[in-house]
Amino acid sequence: MPSYDKTTIRDLIDGTLPWPSARTIMSSYKDEDRFDVYREILQDRVGWSEEILLPIGEHLYIVQAEAGRIVKCDCGQEFGDYRQNWKLGALVRVRGDRASIEEIYPGRFSCDPEWMEIREFICPGCTTLLEVEAAPPGFPIVFDFLPDLEAFYRDWLHRPLPEQH
Numbered sequence: 285m286p287s288y289d290k291t292t293i294r295d296l297i298d299g300t301l302p303w304p305s306a307r308t309i310m311s312s313y314k315d316e317d318r319f320d321v322y323r324e325i326l327q328d329r330v331g332w333s334e335e336i337l338l339p340i341g342e343h344l345y346i347v348q349a350e351a352g353r354i355v356k357c358d359c360g361q362e363f364g365d366y367r368q369n370w371k372l373g374a375l376v377r378v379r380g381d382r383a384s385i386e387e388i389y390p391g392r393f394s395c396d397p398e399w400m401e402i403r404e405f406i407c408p409g410c411t412t413l414l415e416v417e418a419a420p421p422g423f424p425i426v427f428d429f430l431p432d433l434e435a436f437y438r439d440w441l442h443r444p445l446p447e448q449h
Contacts, residue, residue, distance in 0.1 A: 287315040294325050319441060332360050335446060338436065340429055343412050344370065348446050353433065361409030369427040374405040374414060380421060397421075 288296075288309060295301040296309055323336050326345065330336075334347040334356065343358045346366040355363040355370040363370035379385045380401040386394050388402070395402075395418070403425070405415045417426050437445040 286312060287317070288321075290321055290325065293318070293321050297322070297325060330358055330360075332356070337433060337446065338431060340366075340431070341415060343407070343414055346431070346433065348448065352448055357407045357409055357412065357414070359407060359410035359412070361407050366433075367430060369425060371405050371415070371425050371427075373408070375408050375411075376425075377404040377406065378402070379404070 292301065292305075292309070296306055299306075301309070323339075326339055327336050330345075332347075334349045336345045336347055337353065338346045340346055340355065344363075345356055346353055347356045349356070349362070351362075353366050355366050357363070363373040378401050379388070381397050382394065385397060385402060389395065399420060400418055401421050403417050403419065404413055405417075406412065407414055415428070419426065434445050437443055
C-alpha cells in the first residue's frame with residue numbers, strides 16, 4: 285500500500301496536485317496514517333489549539349474544547365455542541381425571490397421561488413460562506429451530519445476517541 289508525505293496530502297487538499305496523481309491517490313487504498321496527516325495539516329492551518337477530532341466540511345470541525353465536543357470554524361467561531369445543528373448559530377441569507385436567486389442561477393437555470401429558496405449559511409466570526417442548501421419555503425433547516433465519533437475512532441481508526449475534559 286502506498287504512503288504519501290505531508291506535502292502531497294496538502295497539495296491534494298488544496299487541489300494543486302496534478303489530476304492523474306490526485307485520481308490515483310483518491311481511488312487507491314488509503315495509507316494507515318492518512319487521517320492523522322490530514323488532521324495535522326488542518327490543525328496547522330487554524331489559529332486555535334483545541335484538537336480537531338473530525339472535519340465536517342470546508343472550514344468546519346468537531347473539536348475537543350473545554351466546553352466539550354463542539355463545532356468550530358477556521359476563524360475560531362464556536363457553534364456549540366456537535367450534536368446540535370451548527371447552522372442555527374450561523375448568519376443566514378435566504379434567497380427567496382426571483383431577483384436574488386437569479387444572481388447565482390440566471391434565466392432558465394433559476395428555480396421558482398414559490399417552490400424553492402436558497403439558504404446561505406455564513407460564519408458570524410469571519411463571514412465565510414460555510415454551506416448552501418435549497419429547500420421549499422418554510423422547510424426546517426437541514427441537519428446534515430451527525431457522526432458517531434466513538435464508532436469512527438473505534439471501528440475505523442482502531443483507537444479510542446480522545447477523552448472529554
